[in-house]
Amino acid sequence: MIPYGRQDIRQEDIDAVVEILRSDFLTQGPTVPAFEAAVVERVGASHGVATNSATSALHLACLALGAGPGDVVWTSPSTFVASANCARYCGADVDFVDIDPRTWNMSVAALREKLEQAERDRRLPKIVIPVHLCGQPCEMESIGELARQYGFKVLEDASHAIGARYQGEPIGNCHHSDIAVFSFHPVKIITTGEGGLATTRDPELADRMRLLRTHGVTRDPGQMVGESLGPWYYEQVALGFNYRMTDMQAALGLSQLRRLDELVASRHELARAYDAALADLPLQLPYNHPDTYSSLHLYPVRLRLDRINRTYREVFEELRRREIGVNLHYIPVHTQPYYRELGFSVGQFPEAERYHAEAVSLPMFPTLEKEQQEEVVRVLQEALEA
Numbered sequence: 001m002i003p004y005g006r007q008d009i010r011q012e013d014i015d016a017v018v019e020i021l022r023s024d025f026l027t028q029g030p031t032v033p034a035f036e037a038a039v040v041e042r043v044g045a046s047h048g049v050a051t052n053s054a055t056s057a058l059h060l061a062c063l064a065l066g067a068g069p070g071d072v073v074w075t076s077p078s079t080f081v082a083s084a085n086c087a088r089y090c091g092a093d094v095d096f097v098d099i100d101p102r103t104w105n106m107s108v109a110a111l112r113e114k115l116e117q118a119e120r121d122r123r124l125p126k127i128v129i130p131v132h133l134c135g136q137p138c139e140m141e142s143i144g145e146l147a148r149q150y151g152f153k154v155l156e157d158a159s160h161a162i163g164a165r166y167q168g169e170p171i172g173n174c175h176h177s178d179i180a181v182f183s184f185h186p187v188k189i190i191t192t193g194e195g196g197l198a199t200t201r202d203p204e205l206a207d208r209m210r211l212l213r214t215h216g217v218t219r220d221p222g223q224m225v226g227e228s229l230g231p232w233y234y235e236q237v238a239l240g241f242n243y244r245m246t247d248m249q250a251a252l253g254l255s256q257l258r259r260l261d262e263l264v265a266s267r268h269e270l271a272r273a274y275d276a277a278l279a280d281l282p283l284q285l286p287y288n289h290p291d292t293y294s295s296l297h298l299y300p301v302r303l304r305l306d307r308i309n310r311t312y313r314e315v316f317e318e319l320r321r322r323e324i325g326v327n328l329h330y331i332p333v334h335t336q337p338y339y340r341e342l343g344f345s346v347g348q349f350p351e352a353e354r355y356h357a358e359a360v361s362l363p364m365f366p367t368l369e370k371e372q373q374e375e376v377v378r379v380l381q382e383a384l385e386a
C-alpha cells in the first residue's frame with residue numbers, strides 16, 4: 001500500500017536521537033530549549049513552547065488565551081477534531097465557520113457575517129482558530145483585522161503548515177495572530193514522533209503555557225505567590241499538566257528542521273506533477289491562493305461526481321483495493337457524534353459537508369517515488385473511468 005503520508009527519516013536523524021540516548025538527559029535537558037529556539041528563529045516568532053503533541057499545545061494555548069466556561073471558540077468544520085476539542089477541554093463552547101469552496105480554509109466572508117450576527121446576539125467568540133488546511137495559509141490579514149475590530153484572540157492551527165509562507169513571511173511568526181501551533185506527528189511536514197510547538201510574540205502567553213506544560217509548578221520566584229524559601233523551593237500556582245516534549249524528540253526535530261526547505265520543495269515538485277497529470281480528469285484540484293506558499297501537507301482532489309458514473313465510495317474503495325492508501329481529510333467536525341450530542345446537526349455547514357463528500361487525499365510525502373506517483377495517477381484515472 002502506498003500511504004497518503006509518511007515520515008522521511010535519514011541516518012543523520014537516527015544519529016541525533018542516539019546521541020541523546022547516550023547523554024545525561026533523555027528529557028528536561030538542553031535539547032528541548034535548543035529546538036524551541038531553532039523553530040522560533042526559523043519562523044520569526046519571539047517565543048516557542050514545545051509539547052508532547054499539537055493537541056496539548058492547542059490546549060495550553062486556549063488556556064493561556066483565557067478560554068473557559070461561558071466562552072465560545074470558533075474554528076473550521078473541515079479539520080481534525082483536535083482543533084475544536086482544545087476549547088472543550090477548557091470548558092468553553094465551540095462553534096464553526098464554514099469553509100471557502102475554493103481554498104477549503106475558513107471563509108472570511110462567512111466569518112465576517114457570523115461576527116455581525118454574534119455581535120447582535122452579544123455572543124462574540126473569545127478565540128477564533130483558523131486552520132491552515134493542507135498547509136495552505138488562511139487569509140490571515142483579514143482575520144487579524146476582524147480580530148481587532150471584534151476583540152477576539154487568534155490561535156492558528158498550523159499543524160499542517162510549518163515551512164509555509166503568507167504574503168512572503170513564514171507561518172508561525174504570529175504577525176496576525178496571538179499564538180500559532182505546529183504538529184510534528186510523523187505524517188506532518190517534519191516529525192518528532194509525537195510532538196507539537198506553540199509560537200508567540202507575547203512573553204506572558206509563553207510563560208503561561210510553560211507553567212501549565214509542567215503541572216503548574218514553578219521554580220521562578222517571579223511566578224510565586226509566596227517568597228522563595230531556598231534553592232529546594234518550588235510552588236504549584238495553577239493546575240497544569242505533564243505536556244513536555246522529551247530531548248530525544250527534540251533532537252529528531254532539530255535534525256529534521258535542517259531539511260525543512262528541502263522537504264517542502266519536494267512536496268511542491270510532486271504537486272506540480274499531480275497538477276499536470278490530473279488536469280484533464282473530472283476533478284477539482286487544490287487551488288493556490290496568490291498570497292500563500294503552501295507546505296503541501298496534503299494533496300486532496302475533489303471528485304466531480306456529476307461528471308463520472310461512479311460513487312465516491314466506489315472510487316475510494318477501488319483506490320484502496322489497488323493499494324493506493326488514499327484518505328479523507330476531514331469528516332466535518334460538527335457531524336461527529338460527540339458534537340451532534342452538543343446540538344450540532346448535518347446541514348449546518350454545507351460547504352464543508354460538500355467538500356467531505358468529494359475529497360480524496362492522494363499520497364503526498366517527500367519520499368514518494370516518481371513511479372509510485374505515476375501508479376497513483378493511472379489507478380485514479382481508471383477508477384474514475386470505470
Ligand SMILES: *Cc1c(COP(=O)(O)O)cnc(C)c1O
Nearest residue numbers: 053054055080082159183185195
Ligand atoms: C495533526 C493535527 C492536529 C493534532 O496534532 P497532534 O500532534 O497529533 O496532536 C491538530 N490539528 C490538525 C489540523 C492536525 O492535522
